[in-house]
Each structure stands twice: as structure tokens, then as C-alpha cells.
Amino acid sequence: LDYETGKGWHSPRVVPYQPITLDPAAKVFHYGQTVFEGLKAFKTADGAISLFRPDMNFRRLNRSNDRLSIPPLDEELALAGLKTLIGVDADWIPAEEGTSLYIRPFIIATQPTLGVAPSRNYLFMIILSPVGAYYAEGINPVKIHVESDYVRAVPGGVGNAKTAGNYAAGLKAQEEAPQGYSQVLWLDGVHRKYIEEVGSMNMFFKINGKVVTPALNGSILEGITRDSMIRLLTHWGVPVEQRQISIDEIAEAHRDGTLEEAFGTGTAAVISPVGELHWQGEKLVIGGGKTGELSARLYDTLTGIQRGTEPDPFGWMVRL
Numbered sequence: 001l002d003y004e005t006g007k008g009w010h011s012p013r014v015v016p017y018q019p020i021t022l023d024p025a026a027k028v029f030h031y032g033q034t035v036f037e038g039l040k041a042f043k044t045a046d047g048a049i050s051l052f053r054p055d056m057n058f059r060r061l062n063r064s065n066d067r068l069s070i071p072p073l074d075e076e077l078a079l080a081g082l083k084t085l086i087g088v089d090a091d092w093i094p095a096e097e098g099t100s101l102y103i104r105p106f107i108i109a110t111q112p113t114l115g116v117a118p119s120r121n122y123l124f125m126i127i128l129s130p131v132g133a134y135y136a137e138g139i140n141p142v143k144i145h146v147e148s149d150y151v152r153a154v155p156g157g158v159g160n161a162k163t164a165g166n167y168a169a170g171l172k173a174q175e176e177a178p179q180g181y182s183q184v185l186w187l188d189g190v191h192r193k194y195i196e197e198v199g200s201m202n203m204f205f206k207i208n209g210k211v212v213t214p215a216l217n218g219s220i221l222e223g224i225t226r227d228s229m230i231r232l233l234t235h236w237g238v239p240v241e242q243r244q245i246s247i248d249e250i251a252e253a254h255r256d257g258t259l260e261e262a263f264g265t266g267t268a269a270v271i272s273p274v275g276e277l278h279w280q281g282e283k284l285v286i287g288g289g290k291t292g293e294l295s296a297r298l299y300d301t302l303t304g305i306q307r308g309t310e311p312d313p314f315g316w317m318v319r320l
């Protein structure tokens, strides 16, 4: 799909995967005016093809667009386009348990003009790739480094938009994290103590029987898996608090033995149990470094809904 000021979005087309040609002065290269999304299609147990909450992804794409001064997309048209694209070849969706088709919609600013101003031209594309099971050998806890030098986002910035610069800004911290810590947990950019999120996951903690997760504060991504977990937990009668949580509160709960579980949520893994947090040289081992009961139940339920082996009480799955 192309965009031109005055003409709007136009020329939808499906083409074979191939390199594209851009002018070296295209604004996206210089000023980072770009947004993206990530979602999955599944082959369900009965052989049908289903998308998981795709309306949420296109709604979030438009929120990111708004923050990056990119014109909005017609969400229903974008979803219809995605369905057409997937329908081209149903065989590229793998059927084995745990596998899926990863879908990456994105927009880039293509106007070939240097000068800091919103582009007059854009290109919206969707690329797709089959992905294998995230946990080929069973759900596996990760070790996470709590970052104290760099920050990812600040109030009023672009932290709640899914835009390239947020990820570029995080690479160095990930690279410098001590060995064995594959991911970085970000703290807020002002007080440098409130939990924000992990590279591509929202964070949850189970403290003394209650689940807490950072409130949407404008600098973390509004995760669709995060929303789904909150809904499932509430449905089950497990209390969930969305509020500020400091790293000191987590360290204290660890010390007094009330930190029962920690987990990250995101499209790729669904759930990543956190077995250990590394904070200022201290190793906080959580739940004996093993997957917690609640994490396992959430994982089984959500992946079951996605595969069509569990009831879908919220109508999340959209059949093609």
C-alpha cells in the first residue's frame, strides 16, 4: 500500500518477497519515521487458520502512527489486506504444535527529501515468515539483567509507540549485559527505579498471592499479551494490580520470601518465566529458578486458545 499526501493510501498489491528500491534521501533512513507491528496466525487443531486479536495490532499501529506523525490506516482495510495475503498460500502456516506464521506489518517514510518534517509519502508493507516452536524443549525460565546505566524511554517520548528508534536505543545495553543474561529489564527514565519492561516483553510479578504489573504510563508498550493475561487472571479471580513497582519493592519481596513468580509476556514467547534477576551485582533467584505454577497455567491456557484446543471465552481468535 502506498501513501501520498492528497491522495491517501492507495494501490494495494501482493508481490513475491523481494528487495525494494528506495531513494538514499528517503526520510526513514535519516529521521527514523517508521512504525511496525508483530502478530501471529495459527493453524488450529481442526485445520482452520486463525489470527490472534489482529484488531488490537492495527489499533496499536495507528496509535504509533499518530505519535510518529504518520497518517492513519483504515484498520478494517488493513486487516482485510492481511487476510488476502495469508490466503495466497495457506501452506506456509506450519501445523506442528507451538509453530505459527509470524506477521510483520510496517510503515516507512519514503519522501526523498532531507529536512526534518513529516514525510509526504509512505509505504505500508506486511512480510511473513513461518516460525518454529519458541520452547522446543519445554517452557524454560530466563535470566534478566536489570539495567541501571541506560534508559529506553522517558515521559513524553516515544516509548509507547512501536518504532525502530526504541529498539536501536536498547541494543547497547543488551550487548553490555553480563554474560548469561540474555535480556535487559528497563527502569523508568526519571527516577531510575520503577520497572518499565523487558526488550520485547511486558513484566508481571506475583507477590504474596497478588499479581502486579507496571501501569500503562506512556513510556511502555501496551502489550496485547499483557492485556490478554490481565483478562485471563481477572476471569480466574486472581487479583491484578496495575501500578508503579520499584525495583526496591521487588528486591524487598525477594528478601522476605513473598516474591513467588516473575514473568514477561509478548507475542513471540507468550510467557517467559524469569528465574533470576541481576540487580546491581546481586542475583535474585525467583521461585527456585523454575517455572511458576501461574506462569505455566497462563502459558497453557493462552497457547491452547491460540491452537483451538481450549475454549476462547473472549472471542480473541479471528478465523480467516
Ligand code: PMP
Pocket (backbone or CB within 6 Å): 038, 197, 198, 199, 200, 201, 202, 221, 222, 223, 224, 225, 226, 265, 266, 267, 268
Ligand atoms: N514491549 C515491547 C517493547 C515490545 O516490543 C513487545 C513486543 N511487541 C511487547 C512489549 C509485548 O507486546 P505484545 O504482547 O503485543 O507482543
